Structures are given as C-alpha cells and as structure tokens.
Amino acid sequence: MSGSVDARLATLGLIIPTPTAPAANYVPSVQSGNLLFISGQISIADGTLLTGKLGADVDLEAGRAAARQCGINLIAQIKAAIGDLDRVKRVVKLVAFVNSTPDFTDQPKVVNGCSDLFVEVFGDAGRHARSAVGVAALPFNVSVEIEAIVEIA
Template sequence: MSIEATLAEKGITLPDAPAPAANYVPFAQSGNLIFVSGQISADENGLITGKLGENVSVEEGAAAARRCGLSLIAQVKAAIGDLDRVARVVKLTGFVNSTPDFTDQPKVINGCSDLMVEVFGDAGRHSRAAVSAPSLPFGVAVEIEAVFEVA
C-alpha cells in the first residue's frame, strides 16, 4: 500500500509544509538524506504552547509531538514529492519545553515516534533523542527535527 493510501486509510491529513520563521531552509538534502528543520507544535488553531510539568499534561505533549510529526512528513513530501520514496526515518531529535523536574520527555516524543511507525511501518523505526529545554520558540510545547533516508 502506498504511503498516501495509508494516510487516507488512517484518516491522517498532512498540513501544508510550514514556511521557515527565520533565516534557514525547511529541509536540506545531502546525498540520500533529507534533514528536516525543527517543526514546532501547531494545529489548525495555531501554536500549541505551554510547559510540560506546569500547564501541559504528558498526553497533551504527546499530541503536540504528533502534530510536529505531521509537519515533518509534510516537509519531506515537499522535498521529494512522493512519500513512497522514503526508505527510512533515520533519526528524530525532540525538544520538550518543560520544568526542571520533568522527566517524561520520552513519553512526550512518543507521540511523534508512534506516528512515524503508523505511517511508514518498519521503515518508520528510528534512533532518537528526547530532551528538555527551558523554553522553545514562541513558547511552543514541543519542537522536533528529523533525518529521512530517501530512495
């Protein structure tokens, strides 16, 4: 089944690939790797803001991370046109806006990791880092960057 068919079957709609907010490109390709710049948590209502351990639950953080994942997929689609060319999700690096005592960063970033496996199957399994940040751009709850291998 094609990736587009998988998305349709699961009722997943990709957002438009977000434009960069500063002096950088949304993705860069080197050889068969696509490096996607950090995608911040946002949905159709705007930015998803807040701080884990203060006013955002782990479940809300995971949902925000999933939204970052949708933007990551939208960016790689903008880069290569055909999502069936994705050979593998190589790595995710997730940043969680959280209080100093918050320790569930992996549970938050699972929202994106689970999406990658849901969409790409075994090719969606990846290496990963999930770290805290004392603040993120625009006060968003989560930011995630990714590396994809393409055929």
C-alpha cells in the same frame, strides 16, 4: 496516483497540511546524497500554536498530541521536499525538544507521540534512533519541536 504511504495516511484519517514557511533565516530541508535533513518543526496545527510547559500547564497527553503534530508537520516538509512519500526508505533519526520544567522527566513519553506516528505511517521504515531532550523554553512558547533525518530512494 496515491502510493502506499498516502493510502496509510488516508486509512489513519490524516490530512497532511501545507508546510509552514521558515520563521527565520534557514531552509525547511536540505538533501545531501540520499539523506534529507528536516529543520525543526514546532507544534502548530491549523495555524494554532500548541503552547505551554510540560510539568506546569501541559499534561502528558497534550504533550504527546503536540509531538504527534510535529510529526505531521515533518511529514508535510518531507512531502514538499521529495514529492512521493513512498521514496522514504527509512526514518533515520529524530531529535526532539520538549518545553518542560526542571523536574519533568517524561520527555521520552511525550516524544512517543511522534515516534508512534512515524511507525503507523511508514511501518518498519519509520523506526528510528532518537533523542528526547527537556529544555527551558522553545520558540513561541510551543510545547515541542522535532527535527528529522530521513533516508530517501
């Protein structure tokens, strides 16, 4: 039976994919008490890497789309870890890394792609603390990688 979060996903036309397996020696998530720590999710959609550097070969809107895809991938990992997305009490924090040139300073605008998605999907429980950091490179040359801490019931 679908919950309210699943209903919101359907209304938004979002299909949550099967989560990707870790690319190295780590686990996708760890639960400690009522907190779920989700490993960094890269900008990958339907097996296609969303690559490139903001401020060089990727524009702001493509960066926002890459961050939104990271958010979808985070939701997939959350669902895999806890089953029912209605168990999400609060998205506590996002830490986001944006593959960008030294002079690119719109990392927060890029990461809004994920932040806005979490508010659309989880409502007020999706509002979170956040860091948006520019980095010189990311694995597989992806544009964005985001990790999350989520409080669960």
